Amino acid sequence: MTCFAPLNSRALIAVAGPDWRSFLQGLITQDVESLQPGEARFGALLTPQGRLLWDLFVVGREDGCWLDVEAEHRDAILQRLTMYRLRAKVELATDDTPVSVLFATDADPVAEPGAGWVKDPRHPGLGWRGYGAEAPAGATPVKEAEREAQKLALGVPAPRDWGSDRLYPIEANFDLMHGIDFKKGCFVGQETTSRMKRRGQIKSRILPIVFEGPAPAPGTEVLAGDRRAGEVLSGAEGRAFALLRLDRALGAGLTVDGRPARAEVPGWMADAVGEAATEPG
Known part of the structure; x- marks a missing residue:
């Protein structure tokens, strides 16, 4: 069965301007230099000491990107990004486009649903994330709790598990969920993260x-x-x-x-x- 769930726990920050790629590239764990419109990449913003502050999805757009973040932390994330902006030519703004998800309750993958949907990069079973997208014909509407139950069955943790400034991203399995690019160069918290991976700690x-x-x-x-x-x-x-x-x-x-x-x-x-x-x- 294919299920459609609104993700009321998530919200968007719109990032634009001539320097948006270089700005994010030096901050988050994920590479954005090669991000394409209609593609989503999973990542995080860390403390300088390398602890996990907040997860995020970077969703490529024609004129910048969306950051798909926890709704309850959106203001704090926006404040942190603004603090880092300095002289960069970057525009940051909240965006009320709704976030949703399309996933299967069985082993069969969900077929590509069309415009407004991007593949969830963490695990093949997680399906598609929607941004202002309508539920496809035949999809069963469900509550967000059904999505959380699916993630628990797959062994994919959530923000309520790792919290904020408690764990290192590797402890939360970000390295296994394609949430850290170890080849991209420097980002906030990179030294500790790379050392843990390199030394097997x-x-x-x-x-x-x-x-x-x-x-x-x-x-x-x-x-x-x-x-x-x-x-x-x-x-x-x-x-x-x-x-x-x-x-x-x-x-x-x-x-x-x-x-x-x-x-x-x-x-x-x-x-x-x-x-x-x-x-x-």
Whole structure:
């Protein structure tokens, strides 16, 4: 079944002007120099110390781009961008074009829906993101919660999992969701991010955990025996995201809220997480 959901949690910032590409290129984790109209790339704005502040999608337009960001943080992001603008010839403005998503609840990919839609770059199963786009004929309208349930099933975390200024982007799997371009050159927080990737210093990642019953409260400890292996971030019945220490959580019998649990490594993460888990202590 193909589902259409308005994303009321997302909002847009319009970026234009002669220097828009060079301006963003020096700030965010994603390359924008080669971005084409009608293409979306996933990325983030980091702190100078390399921690993840906010995720974003850069959506190419004929005269600039949109930044697709969390609605509740749009004003703060706009303020941060304005602070960095200095003498750059860049125009920044809020844009009320609605954001939506088109995705499938089965394994069949959603066919290209046409104008106003761009491919979600993070994972093939995530379908298409719409900007001022109408629901295609035959699509079933659903609430945004259905989209979040699909992401949980795929093992794709969300902003509520990584928060702001808490985790490094690699801990939130941005490197595996095509959210960091390690070849683009300098950006804010680049030094720490590149060093973690180069040295393999990836001790923790967000992974799904499975268990019986309702989701534990965010912040609940995940234990491997009597040792802390991580903490719950968000979840639903029988499944949640947790920030886990890979050396303790993978292959171990876990408990959460007194219940047996186990870590699950989605197939799209398997190679990278397996390599990281074997890094020395």
